[in-house]
Amino acid sequence: MTAIHIRQAALTVKAGARARKLLQDGLRPEQVAFLPGAAGGPKAVGITGLDQAVFGWLADAPRERELVGASIGGWRFACAMQDDPAQALARLAERYTAESYHPGVTAGQITAQTRQMLRDILGDGGLAAILAHPHYRLNLLLVQSRGLANRENKAALLSGLALAAALNAVSRPLIRHSFSRVICHDARSSLRFAPRDAIPTRLQALDADNLETALMGTVAIPGVLLGVQLPEAPSAVYRDGGLTDYHIDFPFAHGDDIALYPHFTDRIVPGWFDKTLPWRRPSAANHANTVLLAPSREYLAALPGHGLPDRRDFRRHLGRDELRRRHWRAATAESERLGDAFREWLEKPGSISVQAL
Numbered sequence: 001m002t003a004i005h006i007r008q009a010a011l012t013v014k015a016g017a018r019a020r021k022l023l024q025d026g027l028r029p030e031q032v033a034f035l036p037g038a039a040g041g042p043k044a045v046g047i048t049g050l051d052q053a054v055f056g057w058l059a060d061a062p063r064e065r066e067l068v069g070a071s072i073g074g075w076r077f078a079c080a081m082q083d084d085p086a087q088a089l090a091r092l093a094e095r096y097t098a099e100s101y102h103p104g105v106t107a108g109q110i111t112a113q114t115r116q117m118l119r120d121i122l123g124d125g126g127l128a129a130i131l132a133h134p135h136y137r138l139n140l141l142l143v144q145s146r147g148l149a150n151r152e153n154k155a156a157l158l159s160g161l162a163l164a165a166a167l168n169a170v171s172r173p174l175i176r177h178s179f180s181r182v183i184c185h186d187a188r189s190s191l192r193f194a195p196r197d198a199i200p201t202r203l204q205a206l207d208a209d210n211l212e213t214a215l216m217g218t219v220a221i222p223g224v225l226l227g228v229q230l231p232e233a234p235s236a237v238y239r240d241g242g243l244t245d246y247h248i249d250f251p252f253a254h255g256d257d258i259a260l261y262p263h264f265t266d267r268i269v270p271g272w273f274d275k276t277l278p279w280r281r282p283s284a285a286n287h288a289n290t291v292l293l294a295p296s297r298e299y300l301a302a303l304p305g306h307g308l309p310d311r312r313d314f315r316r317h318l319g320r321d322e323l324r325r326r327h328w329r330a331a332t333a334e335s336e337r338l339g340d341a342f343r344e345w346l347e348k349p350g351s352i353s354v355q356a357l
Contacts, residue, residue: 011050011341012266012296014357018288022256026349027291029061033257034193036250036290037073039242039272041221043264044072046308046331048093050262050293051076052086053339057346059085062135068193070141070241070248074218075118081133082126091121097328100321101314107152111216111226118215127211137186138206139193141241141248142217143179145227150237157222164243168273172280173198175271181244182230184214193250204233221311246272249282253289261292264308268292268357287357295338304330 015023022031035054044051058065067077079088095117101110130138145151148160164178180200185191187205195201206214210231217228217238227237249270252259268287274280300307304327317324345352 009296009341009352010299010337011345011352012292012294012355013345013352014266014292014294014355016253016284016288016290016357018253019258019291020354020356022258022289023291023349023354027258027260027346029058030063031256031258032058032065032260033063033254034066034068034252034259035077036248036252036259036261036263037067037069037076038247038263039071039073039240039245040264041072041311042096042309042313042328044076045093045096045328046303047262047264047295047335047338048089048332049335049340050295050338050342051080051089053342054260054262054293055080055085055089057343064135064137064190066137066139066189066193068139068141068248068250069218070245071219071221073248074138074140074215074241075121077136077138078122078126078130078215081130081136081138082122083129088121088126093328093332095121097309097325097332099314103318107224107226110224111220114219114225115212115216118212127208130211131186131206131208137189139186139189139191140184140206140214140218141245142182142184142214142220142230142238143241143243144182144202144234145237145239146178146180149178149222152226152237154223161222165273168271169277172271172274175244175273176200179239179243181241182233182238184210184218184230192254193252195250199244202233204230240272242272244271246270246274247282249286251283251286253285253287257289259287259290261290263292263294266292266294266297266355284357290357292357293338293342299338303327303334 069077079092082088148156167174182202184204213228220227220239227239247268268282309328313324
């Protein structure tokens with residue numbers, strides 16, 4: 001598809017205090033040890049070109065890297081671990097774009113469609129490639145539901161989510177009464193990024209028996225998809241990890257290692273319920289070594305619909321799937337400019353002014 005050639009600056013770069021010092025001579029791939037991947041649904045479609053550029057660049061300097069993903073961030077990273085990351089990321093964008101839902105579709109039907117989408121994207125051998133990757137370590141974020149949030153009944157679930165939002169508004173750690181954090185991790189992971197906050201956190205190693213379930217659980221938005229039961233885990237409904245860790249405010253600052261963060265937006269929101277709480281900010285210490293890459297606000301304003309693809313587009317364009325698909329494919333095509341801007345910044349660090357994160 002032909003790109004629409006937006007002329008405004010495409011990419012915003014922000015960096016933590018330590019990262020800005022480490023960038024004085026530019027960014028080198030061997031510096032990158034961590035990659036966070038935020039929850040955000042179809043927004044991933046709109047940064048496909050950036051992801052392709054980042055992972056193509058990192059391949060030139062292999063080292064052990066922790067990929068820490070919530071929801072669609074985990075799926076992006078699963079694609080990046082395939083034999084041809086660029087093609088797998090393109091399949092994710094196209095397959096997600098091709099989805100459609102009829103009026104009255106149930107959570108069970110959406111779950112079945114989503115499972116088939118995952119299998120179509122990864123194909124035969126895709127799960128095995130993740131577990132056997134020589135350099136990347138996949139870490140998927142889920143939550144274990146508690147109380148009313150541990151039910152699929154719509155009325156009970158909505159009440160449970162309302163309670164979680166109220167508790168979170170009082171104090172973020174209080175969300176532990178509704179959700180606890182689960183990190184499903186590569187058995188070889190260093191887990192150096194694991195948080196030590198007041199939200200209870202359980203670790204579970206990924207293997208051939210639970211990887212697909214964990215990939216489904218990390219995208220299980222309450223009321224949209226059904227939660228999962230993780231094999232060999234306490235009996236509960238496990239859901240989208242973005243509920244506690246929307247943009248992943250984890251301790252990524254270690255020595256001179258960089259956390260490179262291809263993101264949908266230029267801000268980090270700790271949890272999903274914090275989206276409407278402007279005072280809820282990430283830890284500066286956690287992100288002292290973080291370099292965040294995001295589409296510029298001018299770039300976003302010029303896209304069809306004045307923003308990246310969004311899950312609400314399915315409702316906005318109900319019965320007009322071709323219009324939605326046209327917008328999403330335009331965003332995917334234009335995202336190549338994000339990748340181009342990243343490559344240009346690597347070659348000419350002065351091409352983009354690095355802002356404080």
